[in-house]
Amino acid sequence: MSYLKALKAFAFGAFLFLGRGLTMMRQGIRDIKYVLGAGIILFILTQYGIDFSFAGGNGMVEVRPSFESGQNPESITALRYKFFIAANESRDNLKKIIVTLSFSGAGSDSYAIEANIFSAKAVFTDYACADGWQALNQLSNAKSSLRIGVSHNLAKDKIGIKTSDISDFPRITYENNGIEGLWKSEAVSQDNLDAKEGVIEISRGEIISDKEGWNCGGNLDNNSYRQWDVLITVDSQEYKISLAIPEESAKYLSGREIISLKTESAHKRGLFKAYYWDFEVRRERNKNWEKLNKWKVSEYDGFGDDFGVKKAVYNDKNVFEISNDSSVEKFLAKNDVFELDVSEDKEAPSGSVSISDNKSWVNSSDVTLNLLAQDETGVTGYYLSEEEAAPSSRAEGWISGDAVTFYNEAVVYLLSAGDGLKTIYAWFKDGAGNVSEPSRVSINLDATAPLLTITSPTLEFSFTTTNSRLNLSGIVSDEEGGGVKEISWSNNKGGSGTASLSGSIWSIPNISLSSAENIITVTARDNADNSGGSALTVICLVVQPPDAPVFSQKYDGKAVSEGQLSWSWAPAEGGGAVEGYWVSPSWVASEFSSTTSNYTYSGKLSSGIYSIKIKAKNSMGLSKEISDTVIVNLKPAEELSNSEKESTASTEGESAPLTSIAEVGEVTEVTEATEVT
The missing domain is CATH 2.60.40.10 (Immunoglobulins)
Structure with missing residues (x-):
């Protein structure tokens, strides 16, 4: 035990030396004596039972979503999650938790939204926009605040920020970490978040048309800016922060990184504990939310018993905990992978798929399917394909939604191109990743109309007669489809009916003609309701009535x-x-x-x-x-x-x-x- 304490003491002396930064570098050899001296003194003190409680390393742990190769989601336009500050006893514990959401786009600049929780009083220096931007620092030390911000990429007024509540979430622009020219704009919560539960939802808005009042300079420049909104809900109270970010660099949230959570300056003194759960993303043109269930400890410089990330349970929910509380179990090590919603459910959902209205033929690639499924723990998604191979629960193409024990929905599916018999396979999955056996349904796609020709009394498009009655006949074919269902006729001067059909030959007897021009249209309709036809213009020269008897x-x-x-x-x-x-x-x-x-x-x-x-x-x-x-x-x-x-x-x-x-x-x-x- 004494040797371990001595080792810690010596390491702490080295930490103090490094913490003094550039100033100590200038002091030269005298600082080496300082480090050695501090280590010797602490060694002597620990020999006599005097314990110093502190964390090793720089106090940094990072956790990110974990994806199988090639399975990270793309075209993400929204993300949401929940948090709870369970304990915050001192400013000397975890200084802050940095929650970073990265953007992707065609631009060369990179941007990220930060939703950081500070456990110490936020102090700003060298900030701009003093006039018109609200006063900060209303919180005392050791209180938790939330800061929503984006860096300007070395150019002040490159991004914009607006807040719905200037008293509870005032905004500020300042030089980040005192680095000259590195500007950052934030909205900082003035409400103490300790022992409070919250929800944060980040979603993509429209291209900004009104560019007034977004930043220190007043207005955005002439470039195209996309609005991203951060909706914060704390104890049922909603706050909204809007950010203006160059569109070319912030079209989507990055599918490669999406979100990371990283601590800064962890110390043993003063308990700090925060819970996070229900991480979900939504993609472009998809109203359903997809869970981010699998996570990985990507960076860690602790000892496993001083601070870090571990799984926990909060209000019967599986969560992950970021804290310096090692009283229950050790923290996860670097590269450890874990899942939030671990379930022993091994029973896959059962389901079926059918064609709406029980159709056998369709003439359009858009077909409406009726999906039915059930699962005791809840159906969370479905997968449709004309390929028979079963998908994994993490494959691209799943349509996800909230878990329901009984799922019943009509959805539109786009058939593959080309006429013919199509077989559609449907799978359903639950929250545990169990995938159902496939259900299948077949339908004939026929987008080709029948071909109908008038052969008698003429092959031409017009015909002249002195008779007030006309017999029509011709041929019809529907080689690509399921056969002709009906042939109908109509005369624009009045009269209509159906034709007799024998094989490919059709006939219509005794059509009444009116004097002058009669346009007779004959239409064939197949089983897929495609229609094709032909028209004949008949000139009837009967203009006098018969003689009196x-x-x-x-x-x-x-x-x-x-x-x-x-x-x-x-x-x-x-x-x-x-x-x-x-x-x-x-x-x-x-x-x-x-x-x-x-x-x-x-x-x-x-x-x-x-x-x-x-x-x-x-x-x-x-x-x-x-x-x-x-x-x-x-x-x-x-x-x-x-x-x-x-x-x-x-x-x-x-x-x-x-x-x-x-x-x-x-x-x-x-x-x-x-x-x-």
Whole structure:
């Protein structure tokens, strides 16, 4: 024990010598005597049981995130973490914890945000911007303060800083470490952080357009500056510090370094203890946070029992501790790697993937997937790929989020290029890094439309006819897809429907044409809802209605007995094909259509005078004026005179001049429906 103390004493004397710096260098040999003397005196004192408690080395330990080769995240636009100052008993303990976030960009200058916790009173000398920048040093010694700052890279006013609360977080620009021309700007907390828990979130903002009031000179220069915001939450109170940093050098947080925590001047006297946990980063174009769970002690000059970093538990959370408290266990050694969220969970999540709406075919590379997964400790991410090889839990491409025991979300996945069958594999992971078995789903990508051609009545794009009806036919193919689902047609003058399809041959009969120009469009749709078609312009020259029909069977105004009444007429001519006739008996409420050139009424009518009118129509709906009117003086048989009976019998089936309505007087209508036979 005495030899160890003597060794420490001698080392401490050497430390005092080195600590006197350049002044001692000028003192030459006298300082060697001073060191030897101090070592001898301390050796003698320790021999007699007088103990001096102090830390070895320079009091520096550094911890950084640890990544597997090539797995460090890139394009980082935000970082957040939590801290708690558990103990701070003296200004002679850990002087400060420097939390550094490095930037990356195309510029030659390098910048970093520091979020430093000081356990001693912050003293500034030679600072600029005395006018308009707030007074500092309101805290007493041995209190914890938080300082947010960025160095100017040897040029004052190269960066800018603004604070949302000038009383609690005043800003200052000063020469860093007294080095001439090395300027630094900071916002310094005036609130004592001892025994307080906080959250710090650093996130990238927009390119700065308003450059006024950012620095000592007042305004930023004409270069492009990016705003980075530091949001600080302490005991539910929020503070915001905004930094203006040249865009070319600060586009992202550096994926290689991201963040480091380093102590300065650790001493045994006065306990200091701080906890850190829940480190997370967020990447560009990704709303989810990714945990930084694996850490490494990158530098350490302590003895393992005086100060350093070690794992701890705070409020049931796994944290790492930076302190000079060795009462529980030794500190981690240099190059030690540790994880914060150590779990014995060996059970991987279970999950599934399906196509939204259960589609079998899609015509776009963007496909919506339904993801379902569950895990007792929480699903923390998913991975989608058309490659069957399973990813590791740390592979690039995982989409991470907050842990949930039941995960259910619809996401959009971009299929690989080219038509054909696509198989998508999905994996899920939990916080312990367990990766599920793959779930898979297949879908056909068909982005090619069917090819449809009109072959009849012409291969040309226009056709002229005098017919009011048209038959169309052609061929269709869908070689790259899953087949034609439907062929439809429409006429811009009215009318639409579907075509008959037999193999690759399609046909549409009896399309009605209007006079003049008809544009008929035929469209084929496949199983992926791609559509392709063709159009034909048809000029229809049918412009006249058909002639009025001429009666060949009539009653010529003669009185007839009750019983069967029949009319017939010669087929109408002209105006294109005649499709039928409108028959309008006066004893029926409204006219009706007939496709034949005759009409028989088998019902009974009471005595009276009746009329019947006929007009022809073609497929275009055109018709000519009403035909001649037939008048019938209907009487029961017993009321007919002998001469009337003979006249009626002699005129049945003959054609004779018709009597006009004016000659027989008013027509009586009977609203009784009848059928055409």
